[in-house]
Amino acid sequence: QQQVKQSPQSLIVQKGGISIINCAYENTAFDYFPWYQQFPGKGPALLIAIRPDVSEKKEGRFTISFNKSAKQFSLHIMDSQPGDSATYFCAARRGSRLTFGEGTQLTVNP
Amino acid sequence: EADIYQTPRYLVIGTGKKITLECSQTMGHDKMYWYQQDPGMELHLIHYSYGVNSTEKGDLSSESTVSRIRTEHFPLTLESARPSHTSQYLCASSENQGETQYFGPGTRLLVL
Numbered sequence: 001q002q003q004v005k006q007s008p009q010s011l012i013v014q015k016g017g018i019s020i021i022n023c024a025y026e027n028t029a030f031d032y033f034p035w036y037q038q039f040p041g042k043g044p045a046l047l048i049a050i051r052p053d054v055s056e057k058k059e060g061r062f063t064i065s066f067n068k069s070a071k072q073f074s075l076h077i078m079d080s081q082p083g084d085s086a087t088y089f090c091a092a093r094r095g096s097r098l099t100f101g102e103g104t105q106l107t108v109n110p
Numbered sequence: 111e112a113d114i115y116q117t118p119r120y121l122v123i124g125t126g127k128k129i130t131l132e133c134s135q136t137m138g139h140d141k142m143y144w145y146q147q148d149p150g151m152e153l154h155l156i157h158y159s160y161g162v163n164s165t166e167k168g169d170l171s172s173e174s175t176v177s178r179i180r181t182e183h184f185p186l187t188l189e190s191a192r193p194s195h196t197s198q199y200l201c202a203s204s205e206n207q208g209e210t211q212y213f214g215p216g217t218r219l220l221v222l
Binding site for chain 1: 114141150151152153154155158160168169200202204209210211212213214215216
Protein backbone atom coordinates (compact mmCIF):
# COMPACT_ATOMS: atom_id res chain seq x y z
CA GLN A 1 0.00 0.00 0.00
CA GLN A 2 1.54 3.25 -1.17
CA GLN A 3 0.99 5.75 1.63
CA VAL A 4 2.73 8.68 -0.08
CA LYS A 5 2.04 9.27 -3.75
CA GLN A 6 4.30 11.61 -5.72
CA SER A 7 3.90 13.17 -9.15
CA PRO A 8 5.11 13.72 -11.74
CA GLN A 9 7.59 10.90 -12.20
CA SER A 10 9.77 13.15 -14.34
CA LEU A 11 9.83 16.87 -15.04
CA ILE A 12 11.70 18.98 -17.57
CA VAL A 13 11.93 22.72 -16.96
CA GLN A 14 13.78 25.53 -18.65
CA LYS A 15 16.32 27.53 -16.71
CA GLY A 16 14.59 30.27 -14.77
CA GLY A 17 11.26 28.47 -14.74
CA ILE A 18 9.25 27.12 -11.80
CA SER A 19 9.41 23.43 -10.94
CA ILE A 20 6.42 22.00 -9.06
CA ILE A 21 6.31 18.53 -7.54
CA ASN A 22 3.24 17.23 -5.76
CA CYS A 23 2.68 14.66 -3.03
CA ALA A 24 -0.41 13.23 -1.38
CA TYR A 25 -0.61 11.14 1.75
CA GLU A 26 -3.22 8.96 3.40
CA ASN A 27 -2.23 8.54 7.01
CA THR A 28 -3.29 11.48 9.19
CA ALA A 29 -0.84 10.32 11.87
CA PHE A 30 2.07 11.67 9.81
CA ASP A 31 3.51 14.69 11.64
CA TYR A 32 6.48 15.89 9.62
CA PHE A 33 6.96 16.21 5.88
CA PRO A 34 10.49 16.57 4.50
CA TRP A 35 11.73 16.83 0.95
CA TYR A 36 15.00 15.19 0.01
CA GLN A 37 17.25 15.89 -2.96
CA GLN A 38 19.38 13.13 -4.43
CA PHE A 39 22.13 13.49 -7.01
CA PRO A 40 23.40 10.46 -8.95
CA GLY A 41 25.77 8.35 -6.89
CA LYS A 42 24.90 10.16 -3.67
CA GLY A 43 22.60 9.55 -0.77
CA PRO A 44 19.51 11.75 -0.33
CA ALA A 45 20.01 15.05 1.50
CA LEU A 46 17.36 17.03 3.34
CA LEU A 47 16.25 20.05 1.31
CA ILE A 48 13.36 21.54 3.26
CA ALA A 49 10.68 20.29 5.63
CA ILE A 50 7.34 21.36 7.08
CA ARG A 51 5.04 20.48 9.96
CA PRO A 52 1.29 20.10 9.38
CA ASP A 53 0.42 23.17 11.50
CA VAL A 54 2.04 25.44 8.89
CA SER A 55 0.63 26.06 5.42
CA GLU A 56 3.80 27.29 3.77
CA LYS A 57 7.53 27.32 4.36
CA LYS A 58 10.09 29.10 2.22
CA GLU A 59 13.85 28.72 2.18
CA GLY A 60 15.56 30.63 -0.58
CA ARG A 61 14.23 29.42 -3.93
CA PHE A 62 12.47 26.42 -2.35
CA THR A 63 8.93 26.57 -0.96
CA ILE A 64 6.69 23.89 0.51
CA SER A 65 2.95 24.42 0.33
CA PHE A 66 0.91 22.26 2.67
CA ASN A 67 -2.84 21.57 2.54
CA LYS A 68 -3.81 19.57 5.60
CA SER A 69 -7.47 19.13 4.70
CA ALA A 70 -6.60 17.77 1.27
CA LYS A 71 -3.68 15.76 2.65
CA GLN A 72 -1.42 17.18 -0.02
CA PHE A 73 1.86 19.05 -0.09
CA SER A 74 4.05 20.35 -2.85
CA LEU A 75 7.55 21.60 -3.53
CA HIS A 76 8.06 24.70 -5.62
CA ILE A 77 11.48 25.55 -6.99
CA MET A 78 11.61 29.12 -8.20
CA ASP A 79 14.13 30.31 -10.80
CA SER A 80 15.14 26.70 -11.50
CA GLN A 81 18.82 26.20 -12.35
CA PRO A 82 20.66 23.39 -14.15
CA GLY A 83 22.32 22.58 -10.81
CA ASP A 84 18.87 21.71 -9.45
CA SER A 85 18.74 18.72 -11.80
CA ALA A 86 18.35 15.77 -9.44
CA THR A 87 15.79 13.35 -8.11
CA TYR A 88 13.46 14.75 -5.47
CA PHE A 89 11.65 12.67 -2.89
CA CYS A 90 8.87 13.75 -0.61
CA ALA A 91 8.45 11.87 2.63
CA ALA A 92 6.14 11.68 5.62
CA ARG A 93 7.11 10.76 9.14
CA ARG A 94 5.30 8.77 11.78
CA GLY A 95 7.26 8.21 14.96
CA SER A 96 10.85 8.01 13.79
CA ARG A 97 10.08 6.28 10.50
CA LEU A 98 9.88 7.95 7.13
CA THR A 99 7.71 6.80 4.23
CA PHE A 100 8.98 8.06 0.89
CA GLY A 101 7.23 8.96 -2.32
CA GLU A 102 8.25 7.39 -5.61
CA GLY A 103 10.57 10.24 -6.59
CA THR A 104 10.61 12.88 -9.34
CA GLN A 105 13.52 13.18 -11.72
CA LEU A 106 13.94 16.89 -12.45
CA THR A 107 15.91 18.10 -15.44
CA VAL A 108 16.55 21.83 -15.83
CA ASN A 109 17.68 22.72 -19.32
CA PRO A 110 20.12 25.62 -19.76
CA GLU B 111 25.62 17.93 9.51
CA ALA B 112 26.19 14.27 10.29
CA ASP B 113 29.09 12.28 8.94
CA ILE B 114 27.92 8.87 7.90
CA TYR B 115 30.05 6.40 6.02
CA GLN B 116 29.30 3.29 4.04
CA THR B 117 31.69 0.67 2.73
CA PRO B 118 32.13 -0.68 0.21
CA ARG B 119 30.68 1.82 -2.23
CA TYR B 120 30.40 -0.80 -4.96
CA LEU B 121 30.34 -4.58 -4.69
CA VAL B 122 30.07 -7.24 -7.37
CA ILE B 123 29.73 -10.72 -5.96
CA GLY B 124 28.64 -14.19 -6.97
CA THR B 125 25.47 -15.96 -5.92
CA GLY B 126 25.68 -17.74 -2.58
CA LYS B 127 28.38 -15.54 -1.06
CA LYS B 128 28.02 -14.00 2.37
CA ILE B 129 28.39 -10.23 2.44
CA THR B 130 28.41 -7.53 5.07
CA LEU B 131 27.72 -3.90 4.24
CA GLU B 132 29.27 -1.53 6.71
CA CYS B 133 27.71 1.69 8.03
CA SER B 134 29.19 3.98 10.62
CA GLN B 135 28.40 7.45 11.90
CA THR B 136 30.46 9.78 14.02
CA MET B 137 27.73 12.00 15.46
CA GLY B 138 26.61 9.74 18.28
CA HIS B 139 23.13 9.36 16.83
CA ASP B 140 20.93 6.83 18.59
CA LYS B 141 18.75 5.97 15.61
CA MET B 142 20.00 4.26 12.48
CA TYR B 143 18.25 2.93 9.40
CA TRP B 144 18.83 0.80 6.32
CA TYR B 145 16.95 1.49 3.11
CA GLN B 146 16.89 -0.38 -0.18
CA GLN B 147 16.61 1.69 -3.34
CA ASP B 148 16.51 0.56 -6.95
CA PRO B 149 18.03 3.20 -9.29
CA GLY B 150 15.84 6.30 -9.43
CA MET B 151 13.13 4.64 -7.41
CA GLU B 152 11.68 5.20 -3.96
CA LEU B 153 13.44 4.22 -0.77
CA HIS B 154 12.12 1.27 1.21
CA LEU B 155 12.94 0.88 4.90
CA ILE B 156 14.29 -2.63 5.56
CA HIS B 157 15.78 -2.31 9.08
CA TYR B 158 16.06 0.24 11.84
CA SER B 159 17.56 0.58 15.28
CA TYR B 160 16.77 2.95 18.13
CA GLY B 161 19.94 2.18 20.04
CA VAL B 162 22.45 -0.46 21.05
CA ASN B 163 21.00 -3.98 21.03
CA SER B 164 17.79 -2.67 19.45
CA THR B 165 16.89 -3.74 15.90
CA GLU B 166 13.58 -3.95 14.09
CA LYS B 167 12.44 -4.98 10.64
CA GLY B 168 11.16 -2.27 8.37
CA ASP B 169 8.33 -2.02 5.89
CA LEU B 170 9.97 -4.03 3.11
CA SER B 171 10.64 -7.68 3.79
CA SER B 172 14.33 -8.44 3.47
CA GLU B 173 16.46 -11.55 3.83
CA SER B 174 19.22 -9.45 5.32
CA THR B 175 20.00 -9.15 9.02
CA VAL B 176 21.47 -6.32 11.07
CA SER B 177 23.19 -5.85 14.40
CA ARG B 178 23.80 -2.88 16.66
CA ILE B 179 26.53 -3.68 19.15
CA ARG B 180 28.01 -0.19 19.15
CA THR B 181 26.25 3.14 18.76
CA GLU B 182 28.30 4.15 15.76
CA HIS B 183 28.07 0.92 13.74
CA PHE B 184 25.07 -0.68 12.05
CA PRO B 185 26.23 -3.41 9.66
CA LEU B 186 23.90 -5.28 7.32
CA THR B 187 24.56 -8.90 6.41
CA LEU B 188 23.32 -11.16 3.65
CA GLU B 189 24.13 -14.79 4.46
CA SER B 190 23.68 -16.00 0.88
CA ALA B 191 23.50 -13.35 -1.82
CA ARG B 192 21.15 -13.82 -4.78
CA PRO B 193 20.62 -11.80 -7.97
CA SER B 194 17.33 -10.53 -6.49
CA HIS B 195 19.42 -8.71 -3.86
CA THR B 196 20.96 -6.50 -6.53
CA SER B 197 20.13 -2.94 -5.50
CA GLN B 198 21.47 0.12 -3.75
CA TYR B 199 21.56 0.04 0.04
CA LEU B 200 21.43 3.33 1.92
CA CYS B 201 22.23 3.81 5.58
CA ALA B 202 20.90 6.77 7.58
CA SER B 203 20.99 8.07 11.13
CA SER B 204 19.17 10.62 13.24
CA GLU B 205 19.34 12.10 16.71
CA ASN B 206 17.06 10.58 19.31
CA GLN B 207 14.74 13.58 19.31
CA GLY B 208 15.70 14.78 15.88
CA GLU B 209 13.60 14.86 12.78
CA THR B 210 16.24 14.85 10.11
CA GLN B 211 17.66 11.60 8.80
CA TYR B 212 21.17 11.94 7.41
CA PHE B 213 22.10 9.54 4.66
CA GLY B 214 25.34 7.91 3.70
CA PRO B 215 26.45 7.68 0.06
CA GLY B 216 25.10 4.17 -0.39
CA THR B 217 26.47 0.79 -1.45
CA ARG B 218 25.65 -0.43 -4.92
CA LEU B 219 25.41 -4.22 -4.85
CA LEU B 220 25.43 -6.42 -7.94
CA VAL B 221 24.94 -10.14 -7.43
CA LEU B 222 25.80 -12.26 -10.44
